[in-house]
Amino acid sequence: MVASKCYHCGDDCNRTKILFDEKEFCCNGCKTVYEIFTSNGLSNFYDIEARAGSAPNEIRQKYDFLDNDDIIEKLVEFNEEKVQVVSLSIPTIHCSSCIWVLENLNRLHKSITNSQVDFPKKTIRVTYGTEGFSLKALVLLLGSIGYEPYISLEEYDRKDGKENRSLIYKLGVAGFAFGNVMLFSFPEYFEVEEFWLEQYKQVFRWLMFAFSLPIVFYAAQDYFISAYKGLRSKMLNIDVPIALGILTLFIRSTVDIVFDLGSGFFDSLTGLVFFLLLGKYFQQKTYSFLSFERDYKSYFPIAVTRLNSDRNEENVQIYAINVGDRILIRSNEIIPFDCILIKGTAEIDYSFVTGESQAVFKQSGEKLFAGGKQLSGVLEVEVLKSVSQSYLTQLWGNSVFGKDKVTAFQTLTDSIGKRFTIGVLSIAILATAFWLFHLPSMALNVFTAVLIIACPCAIALAAPFTLGNMLRIFGKHKFYLKNTNVIERLSKIDTAIFDKTGTITTTEKETILYEGVALTDSEKILLKTTLRASNHPLSRSLYEILKSNAIMTLDEFQEHTGKGIEGRSNEHSIKVGSASYVGGNNSNSVINTAVYVSSDEDYKGRFIFKNNYRNGLGGLFKSLGKDFGLGILSGDNDGEQQQLKKILPKNTSLLFNQRPEDKLEYISGLQKHKNVLMVGDGLNDAGALAQSDVGISVSENINVFSPACDAILDASQLTKLPAFIKMSKKSMQVIKLSFLFSLCYNIVGLYFAVTGQLQPVIAAILMPLSSISIVVFTTVCTNVLGRKLKIK
Template sequence: MLTEGSEKVQEKTICYHCGDDCEETPIQFEDRSFCCHGCKTVYEILNENDLCNYYDLEKNPGSSLRDKPDSDEYAFLDNNEIRNKLVDFASDTVCKVTFQIPKIHCSSCIWLLENLTRLNEHINASQVNFVKKEANITFDPGKISLRQVAELLALIGYAPNISLESYDKRDAKNSNRSLLIKIGIAGFCFGNIMLFSFPEYLGFEESYDLDFQRFFSYLNIVLALPVFFYSGSDYLVSAYKGLRRKFINIDVPIALGMVVLLARSIYEVFSEVGTGYFDSLAGLVFFLLIGKWFQSKTYENMSFERDYKAYFPLAITKIIGGKRKNVPINELKEDDEIMVRNGEIIPADSILISERSNIDYSFVTGEANPVTKAGGEYIFAGGRQVGESIRLLVKKEVSQSYLTRLWNNEIFNKQEISMTKRLIDVISQYFTIVILAIAAISGIYWAIYDPSKMWLAVTAVLIVACPCALALAVPFTSGSVQRVFGKLHCYLRGSDIVEQMMHIDAIVFDKTGTLTEIRDGQVEYVGKPLSQEEKMLLKKIVSSSIHPFSTKITDYLSQTKESKRVFKRFEEIPGKGIEAVIENTRVKLGSSKFVTGDDPGLNFLASYVFISIDDDVKGYFQMKSKYKEGLKQLIDKLKEKYTLMLLSGDNASEKNTLLKFFPANTTMLFEQKPADKLEFIKRLQKDGKKVMMLGDGLNDAGALKQSDVGIAVTEDTTSFTPACDAILEGSKLNRLFDLLSFIGISRKIVIAGFIISFLYNVIGLSFAVSGNLTPVLAAILMPLSSISVVAFATLTVNHLAKRRKLI
């Protein structure tokens, strides 16, 4: 009861949105209290869009909006020059931008940011990278501006961090800062608790004053509380969230073990029956966090988002002193002049030097219609040039992650859940329930037969068991295999491709550019004599194409200058040829049927490209193919394990030559259009085959995408196609069997990793149940299990790769 002169104790009112103190004047809305109009506005927006599940994922998940951003804070984003520096891609209907958002901190943040489409209908997609605290947002720039997107993010409490000078030079060192602080506090408290507990360790507890013993026990409580509530908060919060959603996750046993240790220790101190287990609690949290830090560092080192400089060997044609030179894309600098041919990817944001360009941005947007650009316009990276070669002036260095994201575009993802992942999901689902049952049974047993061991046994069981090692066996084995492949110039789109390759039973080969050398082989012209001007026109046309035949003809005409005349039209028709109009001259190159309208019935022992100029058939280029070195040995090895087939857009003239390499019963189909190849792959898959397709990536994009594993074989890394799952340098085709065999070995490594994880849990639990394992030792063993599996997978893969001379 309050007496006269006493102060009235006010109840603290918490903001429903952000959790801040509402102070003396809370704003009320729908029986909820808010600290400011900003938080209330966000709640109203979420409520109107049926997004209040945001508050179910975590209590008070939002950020305080008392310092609401000024209305002009993002006005600079209306400047086109600044906008071009920030966005990944922009067209009239699609714009993609990656914002750094420091306030992403939990699952609620991710959920809300990935549901921006429901807050504004003109935002098409939003994807969060939690580790990098980034949001990749796609929106319609005709309906909502970049400034408005930034303002929307700021309004809901996730203001983007935009620094024009260092936008692509973000320092990732702070990503683990919070974890390191928690480790530091846990380590400090653990060390001091052990210091205060030395008399108990040495058996001197009866020889010093009881008041001192109680004093140090109370100090241990004070030191244990920040360890429990701060350093161990991630485990407590994760377990709480899981239980709120009626899901028992892996952190539940750890959190329960922490609660049991703290509660039992406080009880012992205050009831004066013992000194508690504060050292075990602090040591448990400290070693768990050390293991968590180690795993995070290991994941960073084994990052599956590849750095293009070391992993993604794209090259581009750079113009240096009027001469062309192929250079790696990481060497491109601002104001470099580059040339992009028909079918090639534009690797960097640039200004168009040529008069016009048609660019296919389907790899970026999914929209198939090419976009026409005029000279002087800004061109975003990621598009594919359609038509004659163009020249560009680089204005922005190649983004390290942009081309990787392009390759990992959901357009090309094969949505198949692996058997291993399904197995892990099932095991993880029931693992925690089994562990809780074992802990309960062991606790009951020791409560009856030896109560002194009960708490040690229960906490040790809860802590030592861990399915993490099981879950790590697959990604780290696949990641190590992926790196081995990279050193052998076979570049996989993702570690999941390794597992898909394990199940392949049929291999389909393209011929031209895949089995044959692009630049080697004899080229001979047969027909009417060509004037110098006609040769110059042909040189201009074929130099704009990356088809293997065009490359050979370009080399054949290497002594001929390229015509200065201007294209009016350039069209390369897959499986047929090229049709071009240069000023008033119409030129066609390609198959006999495409150029002449019929099949002459010539029985060449080589491939050929016919030529017509203004409907006058001049003749043809005859090309005798040179097959890749070691092809016969490769086929002999593959035929023992796989069903082999061959599809070719060329005529059947080289069938007899191919039969010298392939078995007589091999299915060989010729004059196959891209659609024919695609349908053939579909038929094989309907028959239950797991198909690997190897093509040059030009006329095979559909088949490569449809196949279970599509590999683009290329000698010219400028002809990259995002539709493939892997890029294999042509000179390494003869190692294909070695690579596939190594995939089989990696499967055994995964199984061995499973066995190690299983044995660890069985042995660890047997010691824990027997009461012979302290919680601190259990905390050390838990991360060691994951570390052992990671080390085993990585070292074993590297060792076996060296033995097989793959690296």
């Protein structure tokens, strides 16, 4: 009699079978989870993958410590205005159904606004309201549907280390067992016929059996678990043939010694698992070494303005900021630290963290959290915690504000792996059937060798190692990409669009002239104070050249994106911006960029900027023009159109007086038949950067962190952009060559395996070597590409 399976988790129901809604469940917990899902519109969970759930545990009293506010403060990333954000480890995440239900937690409780799963790390980041809900309630909710979090205050940041140690323990057990089994196999190898072999051979064989038990049931358990979950979900993953090979060797060897048919294949079995784990350990260590995250977390190009002991302003990168430092946060800047507000009125937008765009107002003495965006005016704050680069990285990749830019390379890898597994199983069965009729003693060796030698691990490694190493190389050249998917999209670009001011122009050698009525001293002070709060490149340039050192406190500051800024103090106001915003006369005689000024609504004059273009710009556009369509989108007037035409290739699109929404619409129109790269400064271009297939924000010494972009490029490296795009295309070629290399290797290996010329233990040695060869091949190729970039 076959035991029925639980409709929710897939376990055997046995005698505890519970019938509900014409379905069978193994316990009341699974039945309750089913009721929760169906009553909240989550029944699609069972359509994605049948029986993919986890049985819930009773954990209510276990998490009473989450009633303590001090402990909650240590665990949550954000706690403001009745909203908290927390990242939790969920060890039971294992399939696409888990991801789907965990990213739909908002349908289980109205207080949850957003949940985002990181599948490789098995973590979930949840944003929720604390009114009538709490962290403890969230943990209990997760536990009730079978996804109990792992929370340990002491080990909270060391979960990855535990996983690494687990692999080391298994590798140690496998190595110990393999060595002993080989030792006990020596008399069999050398066919010793003396009395001691005949007398003790059964003892030796049973000792080999005993040493194989921890290999099969402990060291190799991950392969069995992965294969079982894949088969239960009707998916053939790459661990299915490996698990089948291990199981076949173990059963056949056990039968051999039980019926005294021979010594079995325990040497091959233990050697197989040992070399498999050794290969996995090598892959893990190598990928950790190539990890690009350390590079761009350590040198994330976000600068802040620090006030030194003399109250002078200096621009420094955020990793150089220490606890207790005083810094300025200007309009539209992201707050990179937890800090205390010292001066100014904070109007903070936490939508990058919570998804809620409603501004939060704070007064002097109140706490501000990292990730908020100051909307209006300049703030002076004191740092409470040094910057967490991993937090900024997480913020950069937050799906709350990110546009889903679809990628296909991972899908291609998975598709190849699935077809590969089906092909290998078919070849193994056909080859075994052939040898059963011709030479039965060879059948098991052939079957096992085919399953082992043709593992598609090498195919699965090609993309992550190639792209991961490329990210590291790009980072060394101050080109910081959000993730590996950006490389793939960059390789498909056929159109490049550039912003003008702050992107292809530089403020380092700018000449500024003033035309109009002279400003009074009080107007200059108010003007400089107003400019101090803005991060626009023109505002920063003008702020630096004004001679007045006096700074006043603004009563009000407003910045109208694409138009200008306004500051008020003591019933006086000053406006700086475009002619239409300020009320000046936009004369066509101005061939350079101009910023207009009015005081108390009376037009005063204009500052004319003699734009200086970045060095090497002509070569940049000449190189790009050979292979890409080019365009310039500028919010300035067309006064410099003729000068731009001198350095731009023919047929380059030139559009001026573009508002931020105009830029976004233009990019959207191009995408109907083009793959578009947008290069801007991250200010007025945020919408266009997010809309484009790849958005690159160019950073100088003042940086506004724009999570909308896909990459950040140091301004000094702008001329290398064609080389970066070319390297992205080459990276895709390296991956395809790796696929071809792996295919050739497997064809040759399968020939020797099918013809019975390859022992399983030799196949087990060759399998990790094939993976290592792919890693070496991709690493060498990408490093060669990196050297070419360095030469340039």
